[in-house]
Amino acid sequence: MTYAALGPAGQRPLAGSSVPVRPADRIREAARSERYWVLTPKPGGAWALRRLDDTTGHLGEPEHTSECFGDDDVAATVWASRLLGIDSWQSLETRPGAYIEEAYAVVRSVARYPRAGRSIVVRVGPDVNDPGLILATVRERWEATGLVGEPLYTYDRSAFAGDRELLAAVAEAYELTGTWQPDSDGGWQHR
Numbered sequence: 001m002t003y004a005a006l007g008p009a010g011q012r013p014l015a016g017s018s019v020p021v022r023p024a025d026r027i028r029e030a031a032r033s034e035r036y037w038v039l040t041p042k043p044g045g046a047w048a049l050r051r052l053d054d055t056t057g058h059l060g061e062p063e064h065t066s067e068c069f070g071d072d073d074v075a076a077t078v079w080a081s082r083l084l085g086i087d088s089w090q091s092l093e094t095r096p097g098a099y100i101e102e103a104y105a106v107v108r109s110v111a112r113y114p115r116a117g118r119s120i121v122v123r124v125g126p127d128v129n130d131p132g133l134i135l136a137t138v139r140e141r142w143e144a145t146g147l148v149g150e151p152l153y154t155y156d157r158s159a160f161a162g163d164r165e166l167l168a169a170v171a172e173a174y175e176l177t178g179t180w181q182p183d184s185d186g187g188w189q190h191r
Helices: 023-033 073-084 103-110 163-173
Strands: 035-041 047-053 089-091 099-101 118-126 134-142 153-156 180-182 188-190
Touching: 023 035, 023 103, 035 073, 047 073, 073 089, 073 099, 099 103, 118 163, 134 163, 153 163, 163 188
Parallel strands: none
Antiparallel strands: 035 047, 035 099, 089 099, 118 134, 118 188, 134 153, 180 188
């Protein structure tokens, strides 16, 4: 894409449109609608663009499907970027091999408080890259489905004297009032 094709201030047209959309407008719309683009690999080497419904955690049906890129995630993200005008993608820990538009991370970092229909959960377990390191991971849990989202924050478990101190730190960071209750996955859920 040439600079002239970007339009003023780096604006890019939406798929099927010649009207440029500013990145701030894209983020605002994603936050309002609570729907985010996710790029997922398909069997056979094609990639699909779907929408994550951030009110439930469910992925919608494919809205766009690429040609065969195999496991070339760079080619797939370039294809998706050109189609949608989205510059940045981040990998999804909860869906290995998938990527979500960066607006998702931006909205979540700005909105560091519980949102309607979601609660905060804390899970303790070993780091995937260093099993000797025990982490406490903070996530959102969708009440409607029981699914958990991407990590909001991760703490080194050894930095806390015990569970009470860890949960107090999370409650303070997220301005939570109420109580922590054990959840079915061996962690805690804020209520």
